[in-house]
Amino acid sequence: MARAHWHFPRTALAEHYLNVFDVGISSHLAFIAPRRKGKTAFILQDLAPAAQQQGYLCVYASLWGDPNAPHESIVQALEQAIDACASESKIKRMLSSKVRKAAISNEMLGRVEVEFANNPKSAGTRDLTRIDDLVTQLEKAAKDRTILLLIDEIQHLATSDDFSGLAHSLRTLLDRRQGRVKSIYTGSSRHYMHLLMSTQSSPFYHFANLHRFPDLGEDFCAFLQNKMASEYGVAVAMGSLVKAFGDLDHSPYWMQRLVERLVTEKCPLREAMNYTLELLDAAEGFEETAKTMKPVDRLVFLELADNGNPFSRALLSRIEAQTSNKGIPGTVQRALARLMEASLVSQIKKGEYHIEKPGLRRYLEKQVGSAPSR
Ligand SMILES: Nc1ncnc2c1ncn2[C@@H]1O[C@H](COP(=O)(O)OP(=O)(O)OP(=O)(O)O)[C@@H](O)[C@H]1O
Ligand SMILES: [Mg+2]
Incomplete structure (x- = not known):
């Protein structure tokens, strides 16, 4: 089954986002959606082609390309774009090679562990200067086209302190160009996107206009x-x-x-x-995940999956009745901490929790009846 022919075009959505640039509200956008919702496919197969038609020069980099050294992916993407800049057909070839690469990595990317660096390397001053120089070179080569940076998995920058130099330098680089270089980011973890985009100490604080990437319908x-x-x-x-x-x-x-x-x-x-x-x-990995969850964690997770309040009196009584824990707020607090540590739940604002794995609910409910492990 040739995958490329199965792409359902989302042209209107691409145009909608590009309009945001035209109206001048913002030069930097960010989309959030969980894994495997079609963000990369949309960026590469709908947005980039529409943007190219409108005269943008697109540069695509996925920060998971090299999770330990995300700056390398940016350097490589800029170098490729400079090289491809001379001809439209080279640019098209560059984008379609990224589509192929994304499809292959979809087959290989398994679970959470590949989403984090296991040996993070911070970008040195030379690397950061090189990125700035490459953008300047690309601006010259692009002539009258506007550069559009498409950076996939931007939340990766918030997963290690080693990446904060890169985050600061990207922000400064874009600020200095005052909207002449535009950017679109995607993120697949609400928790880390929140850290990156909505935490005061982060260089990306309130930098990009955040959008929930809509589900296909x-x-x-x-x-x-x-x-x-x-x-x-x-x-x-x-x-x-x-x-x-x-x-x-x-x-x-x-x-x-x-x-x-x-x-x-x-x-x-x-x-x-x-x-x-x-x-x-x-x-x-739901089976392994479920095994590590205490009975109280399951109750709290399922309550959140139902959009319920994990501190409600009803849930506290159920915890008291169905687990060996006391039905008190401290118990829920500790369960929430474990769920967040395992990236099963994230906290967006104080007191506002969201589940990150909707499929786990189905799995846990399917298991109901079998004795929960402790
Ligand atoms: N518009 C679409 N039409 C048809 N299939 C699609 C579409 N968007 C995505 N898909 C399918 O879903 C798969 C996953 O999409 P994609 O890699 O874009 O998700 P993602 O949100 O970027 O996930 P991740 O966060 O894991 O990178 C694609 O390989 C493709 O098979
Ligand atoms: Mg993706």
Whole structure:
């Protein structure tokens, strides 16, 4: 199944964001959405082409390209852009090679551990000066085009103190150019995006206009339904497909795995769905995660998944009745600390908690009935 043909275009969304630049409200935007929601695909396959058409020169770098040395990814992206600048076809080739690379890393990227540097190296003064010099060179080479920096996984800068030099220097570099170089960022962890963009001591504090990257909707399901029917003779009812998309946490990545199964096996939707959910659970490591959760952690997590208040009297009584812990706020506080440490929950504002793994709720609920481990 050739993946490229399965891309559902989000042209209107791309134009909407580019309009924000035109109106002059902001020159720097940031999108947040959890993993595997289609941020990279959107940036590379919808936004960058639309921006190029409007006369921007796009530079794309993913900070996960080299998690230990994110500055290297930026240097490399700038060098490639300078090299490609001379011709439109070179620029197109550069972008399509990034699309291929992103698809490959999607297959390889597993769990949380690859999202963090295991041996972070801070950028030296020479590296930082080099980035500034490359941007200056690119500005010259770009002539009348505006440079648009597209930086994927920007929250990575907040995951280690070693990256703060790079964060400061990027901010200064962009400030000095006063909107002549624009930028768009994506982030897949609410917690670290919050640290980077909304914490006063961070160089990116209130720097970019933050947007929640919208989920794909029913039109995406209709697109898949049409393609499956016309190209593979596989008929699936629209309602069932929409429901499956919801059960797969509205992730286009898992939806594509489901479609792949449907067209290769020609099996019933339910069968393909069970298979895909198993893959999802394994990729997310839900079994291991669930094992490390204390019964009280599960109760608190499920309460948050229901948008409930983890300090409510009702939950405290359930904790008292169903676990060996005391049903008091301190117990909840400690459970929340463990859940945040494990990146299962993040705190956006004081007292406002969000779950980071919606699929874990389904997994935990499926387990209800079996004795919880401690
Ligand atoms: N518009 C789309 N149409 C069809 N499939 C899509 C679309 N967007 C994403 N996908 C599918 O979902 C997969 C994951 O998308 P993508 O890599 O863009 O997610 P992401 O949000 O960047 O995730 P991560 O945070 O893990 O990098 C893609 O490889 C593709 O198969
Ligand atoms: Mg991505």
